[in-house]
Amino acid sequence: MSKKMKLIMFWASCLILLSVCITYFMTRIYPSNVMDSVSELEAINEASARDYYVSPQGNDTNPGTMNAPLASIQKAIEFVQPGRSVILLEGVYHQTVSIEKSGSPEQGYITLRNAEGQTPILDGKGVQQTQDGAISIDNASYVRVAGLEIRHYNTSSADVTPIGIHVSGSGGNIELIGNRIHDMGTTAGQKAGGGNAHGIAVYGNSEVPLNQIAIIQNELYNLKLGASEAMAINGNVDGFRVMQNIVHDNNNIGVDIIGFEGTAPDNARDQARNGVIQGNHVYHNSSYGNPAYGNEYSAAGIYVDGGKAIKIIDNDIHDNDFGIELASEHAGGATSHVEVSLNRIYNNSASGITLGGYDEDRGRTEDCIIIENTLSENNSKRLGYGEINLAFDTRNNELSNNDIHANEDGLMITNEFTQNEGNKVDFNHYSTQAQAYWIWKGEEFDEFWAYQSQTGNDRHSDLS
Secondary structure: OOHHHHHHHHHHHHHHHHHHHHHHHHHHHOOHHHHHHHHHHHHHHHHHOOOEEEOOOOOOOOOOOOOOOEOOHHHHHHHOOOOOEEEEOOEEEOOOEEEOOOOEOOOEOEEEEEOOOOOEEEEOOOOOOOOOEEEEEEOOOOEEEEOOEEEOOEEOOOOOOOEEEEEEOOEEEEEEEOOEEEEEEEOOOHHHOOOEOEEEEEEEOOOOOEEEEEEEOOEEEEEEOEOOEEEEEEEOEEEEEEEOOEEEEEOOEEEEEEEOOOOOOOHHHOEOEEEEEEOOEEEEEOOOOOOOOOOOOOOEEEEEEEOEEEEEEOOEEEOOOEEEEEEOOOOOOEEEEEEEEOOEEEOOOOOOEEEOEOOOOOOEEEOOEEEOOEEEOOOOOOOOOOOEEEOEOEEOOEEEOOEEEOOOOOEEEEEOOOOEEOOEEEOOEEEOOOOOEEEEOOEEEOOHHHHHHHHOOOOOOEEO
C-alpha cells in the first residue's frame, strides 16, 4: 500500500472514531426521548414557517401545499406564521374569514392574498353570516389582504351589516391592497331605517387607536349601502392612507372619514385623524333612489364628517351628488384642519365643495384650507348650489387660488347662513359663459365688484 493511501485510511479511521464519540456523549447528555422531541419540534417549526395554499377543490386533511391545498381559508389562517402568506388559488369560496392574530415588525406581515395571476372570489351566496365582514380583522397588527374579489354578501335585515373587509379594535400596520369589492350590501327598506353596509370599514372602537392603515388600489362598486358608505374610517383611528382607489356607482357616500358617532369608548378620541386621501377616482355615487333616502341627492364623493388633520389631494371627483363635503353631523363636533388641494371636481349634482353643518342642529367646520382646486360644471341638477357652498357654522376657513368655472346657472359661491366667521376667500379665478352670482350670508350679488366691496371677499380674485 502506498504512503498516500495509508494516510487517507488513517484520517478516515479518525473521523469514524470521532463520530462514535459524539454520538456516545450526546446520548449520555440527552436521553433519546428528548432528542426525538427536539427533532420533532424542529420539523414542526420548519413545516409551519411556510406559505399555505387554499383551493375550493382542496381538502382540510391536506398539508396546504400548492399541489395539495386546504379547503378552508380559516384553517390556513390558524396555521400561518408571521412573515408568511395564505395564498388563495383560482375559484369561488363561499366562506367568511376572521383574522385575530398578528405579524410583527421583525418577522413581517401575515398576508392573505391571491395566487399570482389568479382571481379567487369570496362569494356570499348561501353563506350564513356570523360576522359583519366577509373578511374581519380584529385587534391585529401587521396584516395584509391583497388581490381578492369579494361579492354577494347581502341582507334584507336592518340588524345585519354586510361588509367586504372589516377592520376593528386596536392595532396597526394593516394593508388592504388591490381588492375588488362589488355587488353586495343591504336591501332593507326605509321603514327599517334603510339598513347599513360597507365595502371597506375601519372602526377604531377601542381605547387604543388603530394606526398606520393603508387602503390602496382597491375598487368598490355596485354597493347597496343603506345609510352607510362604500369606504368608512370611523372613531379612534390615528394615521391612515387612502390612495389610488376607484370608488364608483354606489348608492351612497363614496369615502367617509368620521368622528363623534360614539364608535370609540373615549369621546376625546372618537375622531378619525391624521390621514391622506390621494390619487383616487370617485364617481357616480348617489343616494337618489336609495331606500334610506328616497329621492334625495345627498351623497358626497369624499366626505369628512367630524374628521381632523386630513389631506385630500389630487383626486378626480365627478358625477356624485356632492363632490367633497367637510361637515359635522353631530352638534358640538367639528371637522377641522383639513386641506383640500389640487383636486379636479366636476359635474356633481349639487356643489363641488361644501363645508359646514347642513342645518342649525349640526356641528361646524373650522380651520380648513381649500386651495388650488379646479371646479367646473357642478350643480348639474340645478339644485341651487354654488361651485363652493358654505353651510351652517363655518369658522376660519381659507378658500384661495381655486379655478372655478360655473355652469349656466352661474352660481359661484353660495352661503345662506349668517353663522359664519373668519373665513378668508381670495386669489380665486372665476369664469362662466352666463351671468355670474355669489350669495354671501344670505345676500345675493350679480356684480363681481359689488360682491367684493360689500363682503370683503376675493379682493385679489378675477372674473372672466
